[in-house]
Amino acid sequence: MNQAPQAVQPAQWHQIIESSKEKFNSSSLDFKQEQIFATQQLMNNSYLLDVAKKNLSSLRLAMYNVAAVGLTLNPNQGLAFLVPRRLRRNEDAKVMLDISYRGLIAIGVETGAIRWAKAELVYEKDQFSYKGPAEKPDHVCDPFSTDRGSIRGGYCIAELPSGGVLVEAMSKADMDKVRDVSEAFKKGFGPWVDWAEQMMLKSIVKRASKWWPISNPRMAQALRILNEENGEGLAILANQHKPVTPSALPAPPPREELSAQLLNTVKNLVDRAKNQNAFEACKEVMMERIKDPSELAYALDELDKAKAQPAPSAAVNQ
DSSP states (O other), rough: OOOOOOOOOHHHHHHHHHHHHGGGGGGOOOOHHHHHHHHHHHHHHHHHHHHHOOHHHHHHHHHHHHHHTTTTOTTTTTSEEEEESSTTTTOOOEEEEEOHHHHHHHHHHHSSSEEEEEEEETTTSSSSEEOTTSSSOOOOOTTTTTTTEEESEEEEEEOOSOOOEEEEEHHHHHHHHHTOOOOHTTTSHHHHHHHHHHHHHHHHHHHTTTSSSSOOOHHHHHHHHHIIIIIOOOOHHHSSSOOGGGSSSSOOOOOSOOOOOHHHHHHHHHHHHHHHHHHHHHHHHHHHHHOSSHHHHHHHHHHHHHEEEEEEEOOOOO
């Protein structure tokens, strides 16, 4: 008597992906589509699949993160990917959700914070003129040249819903600060080693997104994943700053004792904070750029005064 063939049981890693379905109920993504994309990525990368089999919980968390940030794994869009990654040499690799700088920009566009954004790197042989945070810079270069020199820095231009622009410039030195606190980079591996230019662009967009006028949980979640779970460095760098308290800084000095350059810098930063309602981002920038305690005390005091001022009420038509 012939026995009926036994049903083929799905692989355990496939069951893990299926178990994340409920998390997509409140997401704009279609779970079935993301399940296909995730399966394709695993099947097309033997190392990724091996890591997933050995660390199923990391695969589950990665799928949860896909639902949370709402970025598709569709490889044709290049917004987010499942990747195998180790943060330290002495620990097992995990499946992580990697979000490209294009993915961060997509979140900004989809949530209405910006209309579009573009990040670019600037090289030694380029002609570059920065004109401030609210005006497009002049950047003249030969994009086809294979000898533009070393990277000097980069910038991100974002167009606001009002039609204005926000420009964030970042020096190579600041990019290196982010890179150098990555535990993986310290050990000679990880995304800062394999995809250095992409990580530079991502660092610029991360910092620029703090000034985009609409804060949203999707962007906050994406940055948390990249900075904390993926160990890309910015969270560690931010934690190096000790909280500023009145007892930690001297009293703000009179304006007459400060340089015109500092006064102008503080004014521009405070104006920018008020226009974009980005006081916390402005505070981070002040703490990063202003090293003298007295000057920092003045800057933070000006910021606190601006934050305490009531927002101007709209004029009432008579």
